[in-house]
Amino acid sequence: MVSTQSVDDPLDLDRQVCFALAVASRNVIALYRPLLEPMGLTHPQYLVMLALWGEAPLSVKELGRKLALEPATLSPLLKRLEAVGYVSRSRDTADERQLAVVLTPAGAALRERALEIPPAVVARLGMSLEELQGLHAVLTRVIAASERDR
Template identity: 75%
Template sequence: MTETTDLLALDRQVCFALSVASRSVIALYRPLLQPMGLTHPQYLAMLALWEREPLSVKELGELLQLDPGTMSPLLKRLEALGYVRRERSSKDERALAVTLTPEGRALRAQAEKIPPAIVARLGMSLDELQRLHESLTRVIAAARGAL
């Protein structure tokens, strides 16, 4: 079997390309997030909260597509950093609401520098990145539909 027809060739695997791309892009975020004291998953949580706080822990987990076992330590670390508060929801006492602290809200101004820095580091056009985002969104939907 030739290399071009080998269905098991590593460089032909979508999963391999997605895995390497994910690790590589997240590595670009690390030095930008470090001064803020954030990991990439914490940054994603902050993005969701900057967009639509307050959120219940369950809502935030659904938005980030993370399980409760991952959400709890992530939120504890954000709380320890002074960026969020978890309190019983006024709408439903059984639910925990996650809200930003003034420090967490102020961090948004610093975070606004991250997307343009990532675009510059990738050296790709915004159109190209938008098309990639649309393709990845279709891959996610297709993979979830196949489960």
């Protein structure tokens, strides 16, 4: 089959930002899998733990906002993390309508093991820390721009 696309074709797959982001996302998340498996975490669960290691307790609503996750997506993650003993959920004493998510001692202790993950990912990517920080800054701008019209 002969390609009918020119280098100036706006529909050329290789020029699509969405395609590059999708493939990069899948590939980078796949780098985390062997690092997280010994801890019994999936990548989405790791993100929950990162948020809680940074600030806990958090209400389910606050956690969802930090992670840009809907309650229907977040709830099963929290149930699984609770089942393995890394978090617990209880009614917020200040507002009984809110569920507070707190780290258990096992969840807090897991942070020490997780400190090995970022440098391992940086090493596997083979990029400098400065390059990755620049990429993070650009992606943060992309996220903000894409959320403006919602």
